[in-house]
Amino acid sequence: MGTAIVDKNKNYLNEKSGLWSWLTTLDHKRIGIMYMIAVMFFFLLGGIFAMLIRAELFKVGPTLFTSPQYNQVMTLHGAIMVFMVIIPGIPAFLGNFFLPIQLGAKDVAFPRINLLSWYCLIVGAAVVFWSLLHHGVDTGWTFYTPYSISTSNGTTWVVAGAFIIGFSSILTGLNFIATVHKLRAPGMNFWRMPLFVWALYSTAILQVLATPVLGITLLLLVAERVMGIGIFDAKLGGDPVLFQHFFWFYSHPAVYIMILPAMGVVSELIATFSRKTIFGYKAIALSSVGIAAVSFFVWGHHMFVSGQSEVAGIIFSFLTMLVGVPTAIKVFNWVATIYKGSVRFDTPMLYALGFLFLFTIGGVTGIILATIATDVHFHDTYFVVAHFHYVMVGGTLMAIMGGIYYWIPKMFGRMYNEYWARITFVLIFVGFNVTFFPQFVLGALGMPRRYFDYLPVYEPLNRISSVGAWTIGVGFLIGLFVIIQAIFKGEKAPENPWGGKTLEWQTASPPPHENFHNQPVVTAGPYEYR
Amino acid sequence: MNTANSTKHHYAHHFESAEHEYQTSKFGLWLFLCTEILMFGGLFVGYAIFHHKYPELFKAGSHFLDWRLGSLNTVVLLISSFTMALSIYYAQMNDRAKTLINLYITLICGFIFMGVKFFEYSHKIHEGLLPGHLFHYAGEGANAVANLPLYFSFYFCMTGLHGTHVLAGLFLIAWLIVRTHRGEFGPKYYTPLECVGLFWHLIDLIWIYLFPLLYLVG
Numbered sequence: 001m002g003t004a005i006v007d008k009n010k011n012y013l014n015e016k017s018g019l020w021s022w023l024t025t026l027d028h029k030r031i032g033i034m035y036m037i038a039v040m041f042f043f044l045l046g047g048i049f050a051m052l053i054r055a056e057l058f059k060v061g062p063t064l065f066t067s068p069q070y071n072q073v074m075t076l077h078g079a080i081m082v083f084m085v086i087i088p089g090i091p092a093f094l095g096n097f098f099l100p101i102q103l104g105a106k107d108v109a110f111p112r113i114n115l116l117s118w119y120c121l122i123v124g125a126a127v128v129f130w131s132l133l134h135h136g137v138d139t140g141w142t143f144y145t146p147y148s149i150s151t152s153n154g155t156t157w158v159v160a161g162a163f164i165i166g167f168s169s170i171l172t173g174l175n176f177i178a179t180v181h182k183l184r185a186p187g188m189n190f191w192r193m194p195l196f197v198w199a200l201y202s203t204a205i206l207q208v209l210a211t212p213v214l215g216i217t218l219l220l221l222v223a224e225r226v227m228g229i230g231i232f233d234a235k236l237g238g239d240p241v242l243f244q245h246f247f248w249f250y251s252h253p254a255v256y257i258m259i260l261p262a263m264g265v266v267s268e269l270i271a272t273f274s275r276k277t278i279f280g281y282k283a284i285a286l287s288s289v290g291i292a293a294v295s296f297f298v299w300g301h302h303m304f305v306s307g308q309s310e311v312a313g314i315i316f317s318f319l320t321m322l323v324g325v326p327t328a329i330k331v332f333n334w335v336a337t338i339y340k341g342s343v344r345f346d347t348p349m350l351y352a353l354g355f356l357f358l359f360t361i362g363g364v365t366g367i368i369l370a371t372i373a374t375d376v377h378f379h380d381t382y383f384v385v386a387h388f389h390y391v392m393v394g395g396t397l398m399a400i401m402g403g404i405y406y407w408i409p410k411m412f413g414r415m416y417n418e419y420w421a422r423i424t425f426v427l428i429f430v431g432f433n434v435t436f437f438p439q440f441v442l443g444a445l446g447m448p449r450r451y452f453d454y455l456p457v458y459e460p461l462n463r464i465s466s467v468g469a470w471t472i473g474v475g476f477l478i479g480l481f482v483i484i485q486a487i488f489k490g491e492k493a494p495e496n497p498w499g500g501k502t503l504e505w506q507t508a509s510p511p512p513h514e515n516f517h518n519q520p521v522v523t524a525g526p527y528e529y530r
Numbered sequence: 531m532n533t534a535n536s537t538k539h540h541y542a543h544h545f546e547s548a549e550h551e552y553q554t555s556k557f558g559l560w561l562f563l564c565t566e567i568l569m570f571g572g573l574f575v576g577y578a579i580f581h582h583k584y585p586e587l588f589k590a591g592s593h594f595l596d597w598r599l600g601s602l603n604t605v606v607l608l609i610s611s612f613t614m615a616l617s618i619y620y621a622q623m624n625d626r627a628k629t630l631i632n633l634y635i636t637l638i639c640g641f642i643f644m645g646v647k648f649f650e651y652s653h654k655i656h657e658g659l660l661p662g663h664l665f666h667y668a669g670e671g672a673n674a675v676a677n678l679p680l681y682f683s684f685y686f687c688m689t690g691l692h693g694t695h696v697l698a699g700l701f702l703i704a705w706l707i708v709r710t711h712r713g714e715f716g717p718k719y720y721t722p723l724e725c726v727g728l729f730w731h732l733i734d735l736i737w738i739y740l741f742p743l744l745y746l747v748g
Contacts, residue, residue, distance in 0.1 A: 106544035109554050174561045182554040183544065212565040216572030220687065228663030229683035231576060236662050237587075237677030242579060246572060514543070 008517070011413070011510040026111035027513060032097030033411070034118055039093055040480070042084035042125065047476060049077035054435075054469035060456050070452030071138035078141030079158060083165050084125055086396050087254065090261035091207070092117065092172050094403045095200045097411060099176055101504040102194045104185025106514045109178035113171050120168035128161030140450060142251070145232040145243040149224050156225050163218040166211045169257070173207025176200050185503075194502045195271075195284055199264025202288040206253045206260075206295065214250035217243065241306055248299035256295040258392060259359075260288055262399030263330055266352045269402050270334050272500045273349035274341030280333035287326035294323050304375045313372050320370035327363055331356065346498070347421040351402025354429045358394025362387060365440065380450075383443025386436045394432060401428070404483060409497045413509040414490030420482045427475030434468025552721050559725045563732050566695075570736055573688050577743060580680065590674050591681025592748035594659055599650055600745035603643050604737065610639030611734040614727045617706075621720040626710060629723075633707050636730070640700045647693055654682070661686050688740055695733045702726045 012029045022030060052073050056064050065073065100108050108114050131137050131154030139148040139155055148155055180193070180201045193201075221243070223229045230236025232243040271278040278284065300308055300316030308316075334356060343349065365387040369375050378384060401424070408416050438461040443449075447458045454462065496505040507516045541551040581588050617632035658666035665679035672678065706726055709715065715723055 109544075110558055111542070111544070113558075170565055174558060174565070177561055178554055178558045182550070182557060208561055208565055209568055212569035213572050216569045216691075219691075220572075220576075223661075223683075223687060227661050227683075229687065230662040230677075230680050231580075231683055231687075233662070236683075237584065237680045239579070239583075242576065246576075 008508070010512060011508060012513050013412070013510050015513050024115075026107070026115055028096050028100050028108045028111065028114055029411075029511065029515075031111075031114050031118055032093055032095075035088060035093040035096060035121075038118070038121060038125075039085055039089050042080050043089075043476075044480075046077055046080035046085055047473060049073050049080065050469060051473050053077060054466040056452060057454070057462050058466040059463070060459050061453060065452065067452045068138060071140075071450075072136040074450060074452075075137050075140050075158075079128065079137070079162070081392075082141050082254075082258075083128075083162050084121065086258045086392055087169055088121060088172070089258075089396065089400050090265060090403065091176070091200055091203055091257075092121070092168070094265065094400070094407065095176065095196075095203075095261060096172070098407065098504055099197055099200050100179060100183065101507065101511060101515050102197050102502050103179065103183060104188055104503050104516070105179060105183035106516075107183075108175045109183055110175050114175050117168045117171035117175070120164055120171065124161045124164030124166075124168065126161075127164060128158050131155070131157035131161070142247060143218075143221060143243075144247075145221070145224070145240040146234065148221065149228075149233055156222055159218045159221050159225075163215055163222070166215050166218070169207045170211045170215075173204035173211070176204035177208065180204075191282070191285075193285075195267035195278065195281070195288075196261075196264035196502075198285040199260045199267070199288045202292040203257050203260045205289075206257050206292050210250045210253035210257070210296070213246060214254075217246040217250065220246075241303070241308070244303055244306055245299070248302045249296075252299040252302065253292075253295045255388075255391070256291055258396050260291060262355065262359075262396040263288065265399040265403040265406075266334065266355050267330075268500075268502065269348050269352035269406055270337050272406070272498050273344045273346060273352070274338050275344070275499065276337055276341035278333070279336035279339075280329070283329050284333050287329045290326040291323060294319065294326070298323060301370055301375070304372050305379050317370055317372050321367060324363065324367055331360060331363075344498075346405075347416075347418060347425055348402045348406035348498075350422065350425045350429075351398050351405065354425065355395060355398040355402065358390050358398060358429075358432065362390030362394055365390065378443055380448055381443035382439040382447045382449055385449050386439035386443060389436045389439075394436075398428075401425075401479060406498065407504075408483065408486050408490075409493030410504055410509050410511070412487045412490070413493050414486050415493045415497065416482050416486035416490055420478060420485075424475050424479035424482060427478065428472055431468045431471030431473075431475055435465050435472060436468070438462075438465045438468075548718060552719075552724075555721045555725060556728075559728055563728060566732060566736075570688075570691065573684075573691065574739070574743075577684055577688070580684070581747075584675075584677060584680070586675050587677055587681050589748045590671065591678060591685070592745055593671065594654075595685070595745045596650070597745045599646055600741050603646050604741050606639045606642045606646075607734045607737050610636045610643075611731050613639070614703075614730045618720060618723045618727050621710075621715045621723050622717050624716050626713060626715075629715065630707065630710050633703060633710060637700060637703045637707065640696055640703065643696055644693065644700070647689065647696075654685075685744055688744065692733065692736055692740060695736075699726070699730050699733055702729070 012027055016025075022034065025031060025034075052064065053070075056062075056070055056073075096108070096114065100106065134154040134157060135152035137152065137154040137158040139151055143155070143159055148159075180197060184193070220229070220231055224232050228236070230238045232238050232240050234240055267278065267284055298316060298320045300312055301320045304313050304317075365383070369378055369384060369387055405416055405421055408414065442458055442461050442465075445458065447454055493509050495507070495509050498505070504511070541548045545551040545554065613632040613635040617629045617636065620626075620628040620632060654660065657669065658664075659682055660666070660679070661683035662679050665682060667678075703726060706723060709722065
C-alpha cells in the first residue's frame, strides 16, 4: 500500500486466478460477474420452463403435462424469474459492477456483506430447487393462502428459499445506500451522480424497506404450514386476505425493484448513444425517488376483487394512476433527449428503443388495470399476464440485454459481434410482440390465466403466442452465444468505445482491482477526475 | 491501560480513514436496524389487526402469562442495555477491565432473559398452551373465549422471533468479549462494540413493546 506501482496489464480478472479466488473474492466487480453467471443460469432454467408452458398451451387439451405438472412448471417459471432473475438481475449484477465505479469509489461500502449476499442467493435457490424432491410447488409465485397452507410439502421449501433470497436483496440494497452516501469521490455530489446510480439508490431504498416485510410474511407462512398457527387460516380465526396485504406490501414495491434499475440503464444508454446532454436530468433522477415513494401505497390494486372495501379500492386506484406521472416524466425526457441528438444505432441503443416502445405499452395497459371498473373484467385473465410481461420482459430484460452489450467492453475488455447482437435484438423484439400482444386480446376475450387448458375458441391466438415465445427463446440463445463469444474471443475493446461520459469510461477496460489506475495514494484516495 | 493495542486496527482499503470506516459502518448498521423494525413491523401490524378484531381474545390470553416473569425480563434487559452502553464508554476511555466487566454483565443478563423465557416456554408447552393446531390445553378458561390458540400463535411468533434475536445478540457479545480480551478495542477502534450495542438496544426496545402488548393487555 502507498507505493503507487501501476501495472497496466493487471486488472480485476487476472489479478488472482483459480476458482477459490473467485468464490472468496471481496471485489465488487468479481461479485458482479458471479451474479451474472448465477442469474444467467437461473434465466436459462426459467426460460426452459417458459418454453414448456407455451408448448403445453400450443393446442387445446393435454399436450405435454398433466394439469398438476403444468401448475408446477408455471409456478417455477414465475418464482425463478421473479426472485432469482429479474430482482437481482440489474442491481446485483450490473449495479454491483458499476455503481462503485460510477461514483469513483474503490468498492462498495461492505465488501464482505456483498459476498454474503451472493451466497444468500445461491443457498436460497438451492433450497427452492430442493422442493422438487418434495413434490414441487403449485401455488403460483404468489403463494396465496389458504391454498398454500394445504398443498404439497415442497411449498415450505420454496417459501423458505424465497426468504433466504430476500436477505440477498436486502444486503445488496443496504450496501448500495451506504456506498452512495459515504463513498462518493470528492466533488461527486448528489447532482453529479449518473442516473443509473440514482435509479439504483431508489431501488435500494425499496429493497431495504420492503423486503423485510416479505421476510416476516414468508416466515409466518412457513410457521402456518409447520405448526398451523392460524394467522392466515380462517378455520382458526385467521384472515387469508391478510396474507395478500402483507405479500403485496412487499411485492408491489418489488415490481419497482425490478423496473427502476432498468430505467437507470436506459437513461445511460439513451444519453450516450444520442451524444447529447440528457434532457431533464433532475426530473429523471427525482422521478426515480418519486416512483419508489409512491410504490409503497399502491399494493391494494392487486386486490380489487379480494373483498377490500370500495373506498380502499378507489384510493388504491387513484394512487396507482399516480405512478404514471413520474413514469411518463421519464419517458418524455428520454424522447426529448433523442430529439435532435446524433443518434447511433448500436445494439445497446436498439434495446433502449425497444424498451421505450414495449415499456410504454406495458405502462399504458397498467393504467387500464388500475381502473377498478375495467380491472374487474381483466382480473386474472391473460390481459394481466401480457401487461406484466410487457413491463418485466419488455422493460427489465430489454434493459439487461442493452446494459450487457453496452458494458461488455468495460467488464471484459472485449467487443461483441455487432451483426449477431442485432439479430438477437430483432428476434427478441419481434418474438416478444408476437408472444404477448395476442395475450392482450385473449385476456380481453376472457381467457383466464394459470390454467393448463383453454376453450377451443382461444386456440389460434395461443398458437401465434407459442410461436412467438420460441422465437424469443432462439433470440436469447443466440444472445447467450454472442456474450460468451465476446468474453472469450471478442476483439480487444478500447477504454471508451461509445464515447461515454460517466466515470467507468475513464478507467481501463477491464478496470484494475481498485477501479482506477491514477490514484495518487491508495489509502488516502481523493479521486481527482473530471 | 494498554494504549499500545488500540492502534492495531487498519481500516479497509476503500475507506479514507478509520473515522470514515466507523461512520460508514454505523450508517450501515442503522439501515440494518430499519430492516429489523420493518420485519417486526409485520408482526405488530398483524397484532393490531387481530386485536381490533378480537379484543377479548387478547385480554383472555394475557391471563395465561405471568406478568411478574415478564417484568423480571424487562428489568434484566434494561440493565443489560445500560451495561452495554457502559462497555462502549469504557472502551472509549481505554479501560479494558471495566469494558470486560460490563460486557460480562450484559451477557449474564441476556442468559437470565433466555432462562426465564425457557422456563415460560416449557411451562406453556407442558400445559398445551400452544399455537394453532398444536393447542391442547383443557384446563380452566380454555373455552372462555373463541380462537384462544390464535393468541398463542402471536405470543410464540413474536417472542420467538425476539428470542432468536436475543440469542444472536448473545453470540455477538461473546465474540466482543473474546476480542476485548485480545485487546483489539480502544478509543481509536470500537466499531464492533458500537454496532452490537445498537443492535442490542433495538432488541431491548422491541421487548419494551412486546411486554405490555402480550403480558399487560388484560
